[in-house]
Amino acid sequence: ALYDFSLNKEIKLTEQLDYYPTPLNDNETIMFLRLKEVFAGSGKDRKSKMETYVCSYNVRLNRERQIIKLKNFSPGRDLKDDCYFVKNGEYLLVLSYSRPYELISVKTGESVNLNILDFMNDCNQYDLTGNNLYIRVRQNPQKSLFKNPEYIENIPSFEALIKLDKNFEMVKL
Secondary structure: OEEOOOOOEEOOOOOOOEEEEEEEEEEEOOOOEEEEEEEOOOHOEEEEEEEEEEEEOOOOOOOOEEEEEOOOOOOOOOOOOOOEOOOOEEEEEOOOOOOOEEEEEEEOOEEEEOOOHHHHHHHHHOOOOOOOEEEEEEEEEOOEEEEEEOEEOOOOEEEEEEEEEEOOEEEEE
């Protein structure tokens, strides 16, 4: 979805389980991950797993496209991973709290061995004039609570969108 701050409302673009949107340099395409729950087996043996697809959405044409299914990556159900499409959508950068950072090629879906530090600037979202930097801040208030061995309850994290202007003043949006 897009969020219009002047109207203080959300504008839905897709109806699926779509996460981690990143606008590309053409100012009309958004890359994102789509999670699909897939079931296997039947009865007591029926299990579900999440499959992850890289997709794009063209805002001008109102058209989405599935690019590739990722073989070896699926974000955790708690969505604590931070994922960014970098180098204008060529790679998916995964910054994880529970496993090593990873760079995945969007063409092949495989992990690539490049220096992740070279892509960290792409995670910053500037406005068109370059005067404002938009930052998402996430804070987990406490660790997960274990109610019993089969059930884990995750406490929701606090999230905020902050604008840092050229005078280094922060504004919570």
